[in-house]
Structures are given as structure tokens and as C-alpha cells.
Amino acid sequence: MLYYLFDYLDANYQLIGAGVFKYISFRSSVAFIMALLFSTVFGKRLINYLRTKQIGESVRDLGLDGQVQKAGTPTMGGIIIILGTLIPVLLIAQVHNIYVIMLIITTLWMGAIGFLDDYIKVFKKDKEGLKGKFKVFGQVGLGVIVGAMLFFHPEVTMKDKLPSNDIEMVTESGVPKLFGEAHKSIKTTVPFFKNNSLDYAVITEWLGDTSNKYGWLVFIPVVIFIITALSNGANLTDGIDGLAAGTSVIVVVTLGVFTWVSGNIIFANYLDVMYIPKSGEMVVFISAFAGALVGFLWYNTYPAQVFMGDTGSLTIGGIIAVIAVAIRKELLIPVLAGIFLIENLSVVLQVGYFKYTRKKYGEGKRIFKMAPLHHHYQKLGYHESKIVARFVIVAILLAVLTVITLKLR
Numbered sequence: 001m002l003y004y005l006f007d008y009l010d011a012n013y014q015l016i017g018a019g020v021f022k023y024i025s026f027r028s029s030v031a032f033i034m035a036l037l038f039s040t041v042f043g044k045r046l047i048n049y050l051r052t053k054q055i056g057e058s059v060r061d062l063g064l065d066g067q068v069q070k071a072g073t074p075t076m077g078g079i080i081i082i083l084g085t086l087i088p089v090l091l092i093a094q095v096h097n098i099y100v101i102m103l104i105i106t107t108l109w110m111g112a113i114g115f116l117d118d119y120i121k122v123f124k125k126d127k128e129g130l131k132g133k134f135k136v137f138g139q140v141g142l143g144v145i146v147g148a149m150l151f152f153h154p155e156v157t158m159k160d161k162l163p164s165n166d167i168e169m170v171t172e173s174g175v176p177k178l179f180g181e182a183h184k185s186i187k188t189t190v191p192f193f194k195n196n197s198l199d200y201a202v203i204t205e206w207l208g209d210t211s212n213k214y215g216w217l218v219f220i221p222v223v224i225f226i227i228t229a230l231s232n233g234a235n236l237t238d239g240i241d242g243l244a245a246g247t248s249v250i251v252v253v254t255l256g257v258f259t260w261v262s263g264n265i266i267f268a269n270y271l272d273v274m275y276i277p278k279s280g281e282m283v284v285f286i287s288a289f290a291g292a293l294v295g296f297l298w299y300n301t302y303p304a305q306v307f308m309g310d311t312g313s314l315t316i317g318g319i320i321a322v323i324a325v326a327i328r329k330e331l332l333i334p335v336l337a338g339i340f341l342i343e344n345l346s347v348v349l350q351v352g353y354f355k356y357t358r359k360k361y362g363e364g365k366r367i368f369k370m371a372p373l374h375h376h377y378q379k380l381g382y383h384e385s386k387i388v389a390r391f392v393i394v395a396i397l398l399a400v401l402t403v404i405t406l407k408l409r
Contacts, residue, residue, distance in 0.1 A: 001090065001091060001095075002021070002091045002092050003021055003027065003091075003092050003093060003094060006018040006019075006021040007021060007022070010022075021092070024260075024263075024280050024281065024283050024284060027092045027093065027284050028256075028283045028284050028286075028287035029287070030088070030092055031088040031089065031092055031093070031284050031285075031287040031288040031291065032287040032288065032290060032291035033291065034087070034088040034091070034092075034288070034291070035084045035085060035087075035088045035287070035288040035289070035290075035291030035292040035295065036084075036291040036292070036294055036295045037295070038083070038084045038087060038088070038292070038295065039080050039081065039083075039084035039291070039292045039294075039295025039296050039298075040295045040298050040299075042080060042083065042084070043077070043080045043084075043295060043296060043298065043299050043306070044299070046074075046077070046079060046080055046306075047074050047077070047299060047305055047306045050074035050075070050076065050077075050306070051074050054072075055074055055075065055076060055122055056071070056072035056073055056074055056075060056122075064370075064375065064378045064379070070304070073304060073305070073306065073307055074305070074306045074307070075118060075121075075122060075306070075307040075308075075309040076115065076118045076119075076122065076307075076309045076311050077296060077299070077300065077306035077307055077308045077309060077311070077312060078111065078114055078115075078118075078308040078309050078310070078311030078312020078313065078314075078315055078316075079111075079115075079311060079312075080292065080295070080296050080299075080306075080308075080312075081289075081292045081293060081296050081308065081312050081315065081316070082107055082108075082111045082292075082311070082312075082315060083292075084288070084291065084292030084295055084296070085107060085285070085288045085289045085291075085292045086104065086107060086108075086288075088284075088288040088291070089103075089104065089284065089285050089288050092284065093281060093284040093285060093288075094281050094284075097278055097281040097282075098149065098153050098155045098156060098278065099156075099278060099279055099281060099282045099285075099326055100281055100282065100284070100285055102146060102149050102150075102322060102326065103282065103285045103319060103322060103323070104285075105142075105145065105146075106142060106146065106315075106318050106319055106322045107315055107318075107319060109138070109141075109142045109145075109318070110138075110139075110142065110231060110314045110315040110317075110318035110319070111311055111314075111315045112138075113130070113135060113138040113139075113310075113314055114309065114310035114311035114312065114313065114314035114315055115310075115311045116130050117129040117130035117135065117309075117310040117311075117314075118309040118310050118311050121309075129310065130310075135314075136228065139224070139227055139228040139231055139232075139318075140224050140228065142227055142318060143220065143221075143223045143224030143225075143226075143227045143228065144220060144224065146223055146227065146322050146325065147216065147219055147220030147221075147222075147223035147224065148216070148220065150186075150219070150223070150325065150326065151184075151186065151215065151216045151219050151220065152216070154184075155278060156184070157182035157183055157184055157185070157276075157277055158182065158183070158185050158187065158274050158275065158276045158277070158328075159179035159180055159181065159182050159183075159274075159275045159276075159277065160179065160180050160183075160185075160274075161178060161179055161180075161268075161269065161272065161275070162177065162178060162179060162180055178265070178269045179265065179268075179269070179275050182277055184212075185199070186199065186200045186201055186215050186218075186219045187199045187200075187274065187328060188200065188328040188329075188330060188331060189273070189274060189328050189329055189331060189332070190331055191331060191332050191335070191402075191405040192405060192408065197274070198331075200215055200218045200219050200222065201215040201218070203218045204217060204218060222325075222330070223325050226321045226324065226325055226330050226333065227317075227318055227321040227322065227325075229321075229344065230317040230318070230320055230321035230324075230333065230337060230340060231313075231314045231316075231317030231318045231321065232317065232344060233317055233337065233340030233341060233343055233344045234248065234313045234314065234316045234317030234320070234340055235310060235313040235314055235317065236340075236343045236344060236347060236372045237313070237339060237340055237343045237372070237374070238307075238308060238309075238312070238313040239372055239374050239375060240302075240374055240375075240378070240384040240387060240388060241300060241301060241302040241303060241304040241384060241385070241388065242297060242300050242301040242302060242304070242385075242388045243374060243384075243387070243388045243391060244308065244312075244313055244316065245293050245296055245297045245300050245308065245312075245316075246297060246301075246388060246391075246392045246395075247339045247340075247391060247392060247395040248293055248316045248320070249290055249293045249294055249297065250392065250395045250396055250399050251320055251336055251337050251340075251395070251399065252286060252289055252290045252293065252319075252320065252323075253286075253290055253399075254336055254399040254402055254403060255286060255320065255323045255324060255327070255329070255336070256283055256286040256287065256290065257403060258327055258329050258332075258403075258406075259279060259280065259282050259283050259286060259323065259327050260280065260283050261273055261406070262274060262275065262276045262279050262280075262327045262328075262329075263275075263276060263277075263278070263279040263280025263281070263282070263283065263327075264280055271406050271407070273406065274327075274328055276326075276327060276328070279326060279327055282323060282326065282327075286323065289319060293316075296308065296312070302384060302385045302388070317340070320333075320337065321333075324336075332402055332405065335398055335401060335402050335405075336398060336399060336402040337398075338394070338395070338398045339391055339394065339395050339398070342373055343372040343373055343374070344372075346367075346368060346371045346372050346373040346376070347371045347372050349367055349368075349371075350366055350367055350368055350371035351371075353365065353366065353367050354366055374387050374391065
């Protein structure tokens, strides 16, 4: 709540330096540093606590090099990421901002599902963890909440850029007005196209004048699908030391760039992207989230001292999905989060092809030596640290390609 304290001191007592808390850039930097320090300091203590309580990972022998040696490594380390994110956010972000509220709900919701899954695995000694249908039910529930907030909440609006021939005609205090009035919309960005917007409401046009009113029938299922796909993708990626956290940092930082642009009217105008009022406050949350991931990575790199568990992986995927939808960049996710996508697809293809060949030939065949994809490379003899490094390089290339879409149309 430091934001509100310094805002009060600046407004009533003109305290020197208090006004700097008004700037998102300053608060984002502080949030990153606070999250990084907290997750590294608290992380060490949590790891020691988990180790003394013998809260360790149970590992099935799948014939992977070095896998058995990981047994007993403390798990549920996603708590580090969650607390490392939320504490700076609650201290220095505008917690009344609808986008920040939505991300806090996402963090707690997905964190609770993941924690329950890890709890069943660790304490109940059930390797299956939480039943898949309950996980999906939780993901769908979050999708409904987030989709409803984005569609119905009055503070979730956007502004369309005015045609160039109208800009000089409309002014605010002598300054040309570049954007029209804020309004409700379920438009999204279509990458690589010049006229790069798609309105989900077109699908309900057959309803006539009430089409916009019932746009949620399309929008909410889209949000549900994205949250479910990304959270499961992040969960599957969390298979070797540092892979999920390392690639997620790159995705999160890139989304931070897009959020900054979407929430700043100057950059939104220059880069010709959707201007979403009040969304810039999410940059503070994103910075804290990135700092917490980096701090966690300090202990999660090979050889890992702690695993994030589903507590972390499901939370990471959920947060990334909600940020992307909030700034209307969800169609960029297949490119930006390409690592998550390919990990998901490798499992789907492996299972689908095995079932198909078993039904057709009586014997199941496999496309990969093992799925998800990172295990395929382990089976080929690559060391997991090399696999992680190369996946991170690919993630960086995908992130750069995603940023290029700001101008490449």
C-alpha cells in the first residue's frame, strides 16, 4: 500500500520525492527489484523448510539420464513465485485497478489449483494428483470470471484511433485528439496484417442490433480456451531444470513491452496499436512477476534445488494467458509462447498417433522417443542443461519475432 501512502503525502504535504510513485516506470523497476530480492532470500528459507519437512518430489523411473537422482528434491516452489509477485504488487501497485485485480485473482486461483494438486501428490502419496477433470473445471471457472470481467466491467474499454483527416478537427485544449472516446469492445489484434483488428462480435451479427450485447457468448469461450491451453502448456514444459521458468521470463518480459505500448497513448499512436486505458498499470504486476521468476530461477537452474510443481506452472500459464487477452494480443500467443505450444502439440501428436496405429495395426507406434518434446531430446542423449539453453534461445527468437509484429504488417 506504499503507492497510496506516498500519493497521500504528495497530495497533502508535497513531500519531496513522493511524486515519483505516480510513474509506472519507477514503480515497475522497484517491483522487479523487490520481487527478485524477496524470491531469492525467501526462496532459500522455503527450500530449507521444505527439505526439513521432507516435502520432496517423487520421481518415476522413465529411463532418463539423471532423473532418479532428482527424487526428494523439494517441490511446491511455485509458492516463491506467487508470494514474490503478490507482495510487491500489493505494496506499490494501484490495487483498485481492474486489470491488477484480475491478475491477482488469476494468481490466487491458479495457485490454489496447483497447490491442491501438489498437496495430493506429496502428502497423500497419490502420484496422479488432482483429477484432470477438476483441473479443467478450475481452468474453465477462471476463464468465465476473467472473460466476464473483461466483457462486462465498465472500466475495461479501448479507444479507436481517429482517421488522419479527422485528427486536426478535434482538439483537447489546443492539442490534437488522436483517439476517439473510450468504449466497450471485444476487438483483438491480428498479427502480420495491416488492418490488423478482428471483432469477435462479428460472429453474433446474425442477432441483429443485439449482437454486441451477446458478444460474450463468443468472447468468454475464447478466454476459457486460451487460459486452459496456456496453463496446460506451461505445466507440460515444467519437466527439466529451469526450462519452464527460463522460457516464461522471456514471454512475460515481451508481454510487458506490449502492455506498456497498449497503455501509453503516445506509443499506441506511434505504433498504431489499440490504446487500452488503465492497462498500463499491469506493467507493475508484470515486472514483479518477472522478478519473481528470475529469483526462482536462481534455485531452479541445473541442478535444481527446488521444483515449482503445479503450484508454479499452472499459475505461470494462467497469468500469461490473462495478460495476453487483456491487451488483446492473444492471437500472438502461438508465436510468443511457441515453446508451450510445441510441448502441448508433441503430447497430443504422440498420444493421437499411438492410439491410431494401435487401432489400425494392432500395435501402437510413436512419433517421438518420448513426450513432451524436451524428454525426446533427453532420450537422444542431450544433457538437460543444453536442452534448456537451446529452448531459451528459440524462445528469444520467437519473442523478437513477436515484437517485430508491431511494425511488420
